[in-house]
Structures are given as structure tokens and as C-alpha cells.
């Protein structure tokens with residue numbers, strides 16, 4: 250049984266969830282103003298079915314409860330943690346941050362909460378198992394080396410690769426840079442052209458632009474209004490000197506899935522390397538490097554409930570793919586990525602990959618069910634649209650435009666939910682998302698878009714809360730909007746000539 254603490258009072262809880270305060274049973278002699286807890290339990294669920302609450306008079310006691318939660322997490326927590334929601338997850342593994350009640354976490358494409366089983370794996374490597382995995386003269390090195398190779402096998406298995414084809418990196422940014430720069434540099438004498446798309450992650454786009462400065466030509470493919478590339482356009486872009494096609498599998502802003510198998514077949518037919526950025530796809534949609542003719546594939550551990558600062562690149566061995574490495578050094582990782590590996594991160598990543606495979610069906614069913622509920626709930630409001638293809642999509646990434654509401658204002662009004670807008674924030678300005686622009690959305694609609702991410706630890710109660718909160722606050726903000734008032738009066742906004750435009 251997990252011991253949970255709360256930062257909201259039971260009274261507040263009962264108001265929020267419309268449940269009589271008595272439903273929340275407390276253990277011991279808790280005074281209501283002094284109760285701390287991690288997550289709102291489901292309305293009507295008796296708290297002590299899964300949890301017990303404790304009072305804490307000081308932070309030390311809270312830390313003690315967290316330590317005991319962590320201890321009980323090792324063997325049996327998954328069910329209890331799942332039941333308590335992703336917000337509880339994040340609370341259960343951190344000390345008091347001073348930020349008070351934390352929002353419901355729905356920013357799964359930015360990063361995912363670390364699975365408690367992953368954390369347990371990691372901790373061993375910060376205590377007893379500290380050897381350098383490249384030391385081969387004593388058991389300290391052998392132990393961590395074995396752990397690294399086990400992790401490699403788990404990472405490979407998810408995509409039907411050979412473990413020898415997995416190279417550990419610091420994350421998908423590095424993996425993408427390695428490919429977008431390393432392949433053209435290796436073939437620079439004969440090949441001068443690369444192909445990618447306009448909706449890739451910035452690290453692919455910027456790496457491609459860096460290659461233009463080195464004298465390479467890049468074709469940036471367009472996408473249609475659903476966010477999908479046109480295979481005929483891709484075929485037409487291929488040249489005799491094309492060395493690489495790089496198309497992401499799942500888009501990080503709109504969740505759209507590109508036709509990876511068809512692109513792979515086209516590239517194989519034309520003897521061109523095919524790379525896919527699978528940072529948002531690995532473990533979340535079925536991917537098989539052989540069936541899909543993928544030669545290079547980028548992975549990020551922190552998108553699959555693993556630690557941050559670690560990822561991998563799959564590099565095909567037969568037919569062999571050649572890359573010029575970014576780093577010079579000791580020649581680790583088949584000479585492609587020099588530097589001492591970090592066993593805590595590698596082992597945590599391996600465990601996260603193992604769990605993605607083991608729980609694939611459960612995760613899929615859970616995420617699809619919650620996603621359908623969220624999409625139906627959000628779209629029941631008028632002038633609300635789902636961005637990107639409704640059919641070719643990963644259900645855990647939902648991007649919605651709320652017309653006549655400014656996305657940033659909506660985010661501010663939804664501070665009890667951790668979300669991100671479809672806009673890319675730069676320090677000086679708020680630019681509308683280039684991905685939504687590529688789909689043909691105008692500035693106003695791109696500015697009114699929000700991304701919702703569902704993950705393994707999301708709960709139905711969180712989704713119910715979000716649907717209601719969004720509907721209420723969209724209504725509230727629209728009531729303040731003069732444009733909305735005009736729409737309500739039946740005025741066609743397109744017929745208006747705005748001065749200064």
C-alpha cells in the first residue's frame with residue numbers, strides 16, 4: 250500500500266470532485282487543513298481501497314513518507330501507481346519542491362514521467378555498480394558491461410533489430426544530428442542531396458540547414474492539410490546524387506504517422522538510405538526495421554518513461570550503412586560514438602524499452618480509450634477542430650484548435666493542467682507553430698492550438714477533469730472576445746475589411 254500525502258485539503262477535494270468529504274477516509278487523527286496528498290482520487294472511489302493518507306507536520310515527515318512510497322514501489326507499485334495517476338507519479342518521486350499543488354500532467358510529448366521500475370533499475374548503478382563498462386580487466390567493468398549489453402538487447406528487440414545495430418547516444422537530438430550530418434559527410438564525394446520534410450523536429454531541420462552551409466542541397470517536402478507527405482512528391486524529389494531520405498514516424502506536435510513502410514520500400518528500390526526520427530514513435534506504434542526497410546532510426550529514452558540524457562540510433566549492418574562520426578575519441582560504440590557510456594542511464598533506458606515491449610498492448614488500449622474520451626469531450630464544443638489526420642495518428646498526441654481563443658491565454662487559464670501550445674516559444678516572440686503552418690493553418694488558428702498528451706500513467710479522472718476545465722475556460726475566454734460576440738450575432742468575419750490590413 251502506498252502512503253500518499255496531499256497539498257489540497259479534503260474540503261477542496263470534495264468540492265473539486267463533487268464527492269462528500271466523508272468519502273475520503275483518513276488514517277489516524279488527521280486534521281483537514283494539514284493533509285497533504287499526491288493525486289485527486291476518483292470521485293466515488295474509497296480512498297483506502299488503494300491508498301492511505303497520512304498527516305505531516307513537517308517536511309521531514311513528508312520526505313519519510315516519500316521514502317516509504319519509493320521502497321514499496323520496488324516490487325508491486327505499478328498497479329497502485331497507475332491507479333493514482335500521472336500527477337501522483339511525479340509527486341511520489343520527488344521531494345517537496347515548494348511549488349504547491351502540481352498540475353495534472355498532460356505534456357507527454359515534451360517528456361514522460363519516469364516509471365518507478367526504471368528508477369529502481371537506475372539507482373543500483375549510482376551505488377554499488379559504478380564500474381566503467383569499458384574496463385575489461387576486473388569485475389566492476391564486467392558487471393556494468395553486462396548491464397549495458399542487456400539494455401542494448403532490450404532496445405533492439407522493440408524494433409526487431411540486432412543488438413549490434415544499436416548505438417547509444419545522449420538522445421534523439423544527437424542521433425538525428427549524427428545521421429543528418431554523418432551520412433552526407435561520408436558520401437560527400439559522390440552525393441550532394443538530402444530529402445526531409447517541413448514538419449520535422451527542429452533538430453532535423455537545423456542539422457539539414459547546417460549541411461546546406463557545407464554545400465549540400467536539401468529538399469524539404471510539403472505536407473497536405475492532414476500533415477502527411479505525398480509519396481509521389483517524394484519519388485519525384487529523388488536524384489541520382491541523393492544520399493539520404495529522413496522522414497519522422499510520429500509528429501511531436503500533431504501525432505500524425507507518416508507512411509513509413511511505403512517510404513522505406515521507395516528508398517530501398519532507389520538504393521538510398523532511409524532514416525526515421527522515431528523519438529515519438531518508438532514503443533508507441535508497431536515498428537519493424539526489416540519489414541519497413543529502415544536503415545537508421547532515432548530513439549529517445551525520456552519519451553518512453555526512461556531517464557533523460559540518453560537515447561540511441563539504430564544503424565543497419567546489412568547492407569552496411571556508413572556514417573562519419575560526430576565525435577573523435579576512444580572509438581566506443583562501433584567507432585561511431587566515442588565517450589564512456591553512462592550505465593545508470595543506459596540500464597534505465599533498457600528497462601524502459603523492456604517495459605514498452607512487455608506492456609505494449611495494455612498501453613495501447615489504455616491510451617486509445619482515454620484519448621477517444623478526451624477527443625470526444627473536447628470536440629463537443631463548437632468551433633473546435635482536431636489538427637492533423639484523424640486516421641493516421643498516434644492517439645496519445647492530440648492537437649486541438651479552439652477558434653476565437655488565444656492559445657497562450659487558454660494555457661494561462663489552465664494552470665492546473667500541464668500542457669503545451671502548438672506554438673514554438675522563442676525568447677523574443679511567440680511564433681505560431683511551423684508545423685501547423687505547413688498544414689495550411691492560418692496564424693490565428695495556429696495561435697489558438699493546444700497539445701494534449703496521454704500516457705501510461707494518465708487516468709480517466711484526469712481526462713474527465715480536463716474536458717470539463719477546458720470547456721469552462723474556453724467558454725469564459727470567448728465571452729471576453731469581441732470576435733466571438735460578432736460570430737454569435739451571425740456576422741461573417743471574412744466579410745469585414747479591417748483597417749490597417
Ligand SMILES: Cc1ncc(COP(=O)(O)O)c(C=O)c1O
Pocket residue numbers: 358359419420421422423425450452497499500501526528529548549550551559560
Ligand atoms: C520528434 C522528436 N525528435 C527529436 C526530439 C529530441 O529528443 P531528445 O530530447 O532526446 O534530444 C524530440 C523531443 O522533443 C522529438 O519529439
